[in-house]
Amino acid sequence: MTRIRVALVGTGHIAEAAHLPAFAAEAARTELVAAMDVDRKRAEDFAARHGIPAAYDDLDLMLDREHPDLVVLCSPPAAHLDAVLSSLAAGAWVWLEKPPVLSLAEFDRIEQAERAGGPYVSVIFQHRFGSAARRLIRQVRAGDLGRPLVAQSVTAWYRPDAYYAVPWRGRWDTEGGGTTLGHGIHQMDLMLAVLGPWAEVQAMAGRLQRDIEVEDVSTALVRFENGALATVVNSALSLREESYLRFDFADATVELRHLYGYGDEDWTYTPQRPMPPGEPDIPSSHIAQLPYLLDAMERGERPPLSGPAGRESLELVTALYRAAFTGTPTSRADLTPGDPFYHRLHGDTPGWAPAPAASRGN
DSSP, X not given: OOOEEEEEXXXXXXXXXXXXXXXXXXXXXXXXXXXXXXXXXXXXXXXXXXXXXOEESOHHHHHHHHOOSEEEEOSOGGGHHHHHHHHHHTTOEEEEOSSOOSSHHHHHHHHHHOOTTSOOEEEOOGGGGSHHHHXXXXXXXXXXXXXXXXXXXXXEEEOOGGGGGXXXXXXXXXXXXXXIIIIIHHHHHHXXXXXXXXXXXEEEEEOOSSOSSSOSEEEEEEEXXXXXXXXXXXXXXXXXXXXXXXXXXXXXXXXXXXXSOOOGGGEEEESOOOOOTTOOOOOSSHHHHHHHHHHHHHHTOOOTTOTHHHHHHHHHHXXXXXXXXXXXXXXXXXOSTTSHHHHOTTTTOTTTSOOOGXXXXX
């Protein structure tokens, strides 16, 4: 069987800590043929450390010479759109780190560039793919837990000033948003996977502690189409870090406490329910998600978290920003090309949108 040729774009921590183990686990089906980074020496060092045969500092040159089947984008968010469009034009599928792009407008450009049968773009939201989450989603769809009623999504993380000293962080034009987009999106995505489409969002956001353009805290109330109500907290200021999800159904409460990834032991059911016999514990990880993408590539089908499914978390994040910055409830019908938040997550809101260069003294 011919192995899928893979190129890694962006050779920072996430590529080394999460992507390399995922492709090592799928070595029978994949082959890492190139590493690319705008810092050529970093790309060369990364390739040498991990036995990758080629290193580049130019994406188009890499695509032209290596002809990868799959491009994995681990670069900062502002670089995603152009790299995705170039990769699709070259015939490569794309596995895209979150946040996928900086706006719904950019995401819709990606969808327009995809072709029937591939190449497609799949967004990385690995928390959907742990065995416990997949089991819960099946139970909810089957009605085993009763009607969904109440939910909580808490991303209580801590990021010191030094974290934002990295030049592209904390800025709308390069990171796209703050803790809502960059951190809380993981828990919110899993909440969406369990509860389905949202209907309305009310929210607040603050820049409470860090000297950055974007928010370091946000909170929201979300009403889902099935009637369930949820609270959402996203924080980069929480010294005792935790990721927490709680779902109250008519017949059960299900809770998840973890930080950056979970296993079966991190979930609690009330009343307690036995584990299905013989079912393996698959932790949430890139390793868990990658096989679904490779299967889809081999079949020429749209993969999970591609197209509308890949868009839905960014859509909820956009609604949260709009509701917070305008002080008005937001529904999906508000997020159209005629709305400034469709194009920029700050929505040109005074006090949140970056000041023009002239007013900054440049």
